Amino acid sequence: MLIGVPKEIKNHEYRVGLTPSGVRELAGRGHQVMIQKAAGEAIGLYDEQYLNAGAVLVDTPEEIFAMADMVVKVKEPQPTEYAQLREGQLLFTYLHLAPDPEQTKGLVESGCVAIAYETVIDGKGGLPLLAPMSEVAGRMSIQAGAHALEKAQGGVGLLMGGVPGVAPAEVAIIGGGVVGYNAARIAVGMGAKVTILDRSLSRLNYLDSLFQGRLNTIYSTVDALEEYALKADLVIGAVLIPGAAAPKLVTRDMLKQMKNGAVIVDVAIDQGGCFETSRATTHQDPTYIVDGVVHYCVANMPGGVARTSTFALTNATMPYVLSLADKGYRKALQDDAYLLEGLNVYFHKVTYKAVAEALGYEYLQARQALDWRF
Numbered sequence: 001m002l003i004g005v006p007k008e009i010k011n012h013e014y015r016v017g018l019t020p021s022g023v024r025e026l027a028g029r030g031h032q033v034m035i036q037k038a039a040g041e042a043i044g045l046y047d048e049q050y051l052n053a054g055a056v057l058v059d060t061p062e063e064i065f066a067m068a069d070m071v072v073k074v075k076e077p078q079p080t081e082y083a084q085l086r087e088g089q090l091l092f093t094y095l096h097l098a099p100d101p102e103q104t105k106g107l108v109e110s111g112c113v114a115i116a117y118e119t120v121i122d123g124k125g126g127l128p129l130l131a132p133m134s135e136v137a138g139r140m141s142i143q144a145g146a147h148a149l150e151k152a153q154g155g156v157g158l159l160m161g162g163v164p165g166v167a168p169a170e171v172a173i174i175g176g177g178v179v180g181y182n183a184a185r186i187a188v189g190m191g192a193k194v195t196i197l198d199r200s201l202s203r204l205n206y207l208d209s210l211f212q213g214r215l216n217t218i219y220s221t222v223d224a225l226e227e228y229a230l231k232a233d234l235v236i237g238a239v240l241i242p243g244a245a246a247p248k249l250v251t252r253d254m255l256k257q258m259k260n261g262a263v264i265v266d267v268a269i270d271q272g273g274c275f276e277t278s279r280a281t282t283h284q285d286p287t288y289i290v291d292g293v294v295h296y297c298v299a300n301m302p303g304g305v306a307r308t309s310t311f312a313l314t315n316a317t318m319p320y321v322l323s324l325a326d327k328g329y330r331k332a333l334q335d336d337a338y339l340l341e342g343l344n345v346y347f348h349k350v351t352y353k354a355v356a357e358a359l360g361y362e363y364l365q366a367r368q369a370l371d372w373r374f
């Protein structure tokens, strides 16, 4: 198979879809890989390394979209990218379609076969291709939040851990999944007073036993959200209903009652965000203020630590890339029900229920789609 990797073009996005080691694995199995020149240069993955691994370097993304059987990326395709996707061309990347009608329309019109990293599942109820980036974003959310709490960034001027004789910051983490757990690890490590809210009791049980009393676990209700979000100095938005738009758990009304100079980091912004006042921001201009509350809503947080993130992401994606390349998408998807969960768009049809429902498309079940046309 001919696999193509364009350079990412989202604002301050330096991750790359394949590492030189990944290219070598593919080349070793007889596949051809095209990489756009300088795709990994910003994070120390140089063209020469890709060449040595067996890749062919190309100058433009146009060459990749015109020729590749499978395009492997990191971020959701931008308008100039989805305009170039072709019918039957396989796209393997993050998509986050439910809150993104324009991109969904673009993918549907293109007729491509789009598998979203974030909805691939494993046998244990996890999201194996979202998890590594959730680990990164969870850890980063506390760094970002601590920075925003500084006076010069619009925050109230608070040190996360306090000092002897002065209370630490209070952190409320809404959603105790992969992002929430990793945020909690860093916040607890910094000495903050941490509360995690989740509506999964088994998850709260797990977190409670893991942290051994070093944080507070609370069942998530509207009352509990009001209580803990309103008194927090830093609120992390980390909920997920897989594939669906994030529920707006903190309303404008609640925000108005939050402390002046408090900070929210809405990690769930890639699914639309869980604060009513959230709108996606970029690494270049990550924050804005509403009602005295600093909002950090960067939709590609792991891009900020792109070298770490590229290795973490490709460690997880590589087995699936190999399977798709070796078998072709139809057989790979037929053989692996967990990978099939990643199929979001297939020859002009939406094949992921939550996306179809959120955006008003007719829904075609993924397995049926594979028999309908290929």
Ligand SMILES: NC(=O)C1=CN([C@@H]2O[C@H](COP(=O)(O)OP(=O)(O)OC[C@H]3O[C@@H](n4cnc5c(N)ncnc54)[C@H](O)[C@@H]3O)[C@@H](O)[C@H]2O)C=CC1
Pocket: 118, 127, 130, 131, 133, 134, 135, 137, 174, 175, 176, 177, 178, 179, 180, 197, 198, 199, 200, 203, 220, 238, 239, 240, 241, 246, 247, 249, 266, 267, 268, 269, 270, 271, 298, 299, 300, 301, 302
């Ligand atoms: N902005 C960025 O750069 C990044 C964003 N993300 C996003 O972060 C979000 C969280 O991802 P993960 O932690 O991997 O998901 P996860 O599935 O591991 O955890 C989500 C948690 O939210 C909980 N939850 C659902 N509804 C809730 C409610 N009403 N109240 C409290 N908890 C609730 C679930 O029980 C679950 O424990 C996702 O939207 C993901 O796409 C992930 C990586 C990077």
Ligand SMILES: CC(=O)C(=O)O
Pocket: 075, 094, 130, 133, 134, 270, 299, 300, 301, 302, 303
């Ligand atoms: C998950 C995601 O949106 C990211 O890593 O950018």
Ligand SMILES: [Mg+2]
Pocket: 285, 286, 287, 288
């Ligand atoms: Mg700003």
